[in-house]
Amino acid sequence: MSLTVLGAGTPYPRPDNACSGYLLRTEENAVWVDAGPGSLANLQRHVSPDQLTAIWISHLHADHFADLASAYYALAFSELRPQRRIPVYGPVGWGGRLEAFLTNSQVAAMSAVFDEHELHDGHQIDLGDLSLTSRAVHHGGIPAFGLRAEHNGRVLAYSGDTGPCAALDELATGADVLLCEADSDDPTEVHCTPEDAGGAARRGGAKRLLITHVGPAMTPEAAAERAAKVFGGRTAAVSDNDLYELR
Numbered sequence: 001m002s003l004t005v006l007g008a009g010t011p012y013p014r015p016d017n018a019c020s021g022y023l024l025r026t027e028e029n030a031v032w033v034d035a036g037p038g039s040l041a042n043l044q045r046h047v048s049p050d051q052l053t054a055i056w057i058s059h060l061h062a063d064h065f066a067d068l069a070s071a072y073y074a075l076a077f078s079e080l081r082p083q084r085r086i087p088v089y090g091p092v093g094w095g096g097r098l099e100a101f102l103t104n105s106q107v108a109a110m111s112a113v114f115d116e117h118e119l120h121d122g123h124q125i126d127l128g129d130l131s132l133t134s135r136a137v138h139h140g141g142i143p144a145f146g147l148r149a150e151h152n153g154r155v156l157a158y159s160g161d162t163g164p165c166a167a168l169d170e171l172a173t174g175a176d177v178l179l180c181e182a183d184s185d186d187p188t189e190v191h192c193t194p195e196d197a198g199g200a201a202r203r204g205g206a207k208r209l210l211i212t213h214v215g216p217a218m219t220p221e222a223a224a225e226r227a228a229k230v231f232g233g234r235t236a237a238v239s240d241n242d243l244y245e246l247r
């Protein structure tokens, strides 16, 4: 299984620093995890959007979701029209939110390119050689999910956006990689600090910690340094188009 970073930035995309997006690949799958603005452009460096086997959205904040509208345009109105509908998994109401962005005639075409699914806590997706488990996390009271991806005994855990919570610790348990947000400089229930990310990795016994979604009050490098002090293990801040192999 490999993880390609399509965007690690927030709250808005900058040149070479798109918002939240990741690509998970196995022999049989290419799954786009979070569709932050700018991540669709980076995705195309690695896979054609019509070749995606699934799209998974953690929550409906624009910095994780807005490029789904761009993906709809790519799939519905270009040469990329997919052979089969692409399954999209997201929080309750994601389809309606996207529809609200589109005109009436476009809404009618949405079901031709996207196969709509809604997530719940403990939701399981079986994609052949890849299984995805979604866990409800704490992010300011809106429906939000973290992800645990398993392939051939390897585990990638992704926080989505969350404050420190039991579900985040459970996602991190025994993970080969914990990809964790560290948006906040100071403790809050809405986002993790670098220390919160390091603590989740330590308690879960994760083998490696990757820091992402670092807020404007810190540099990613400083956030990774702070997280590493608490985690005590291998830690790095990710950048767009970084590739990590989980073997």
Ligand SMILES: [Zn+2]
Binding pocket: 059, 061, 139, 161
């Ligand atoms: Zn958010």
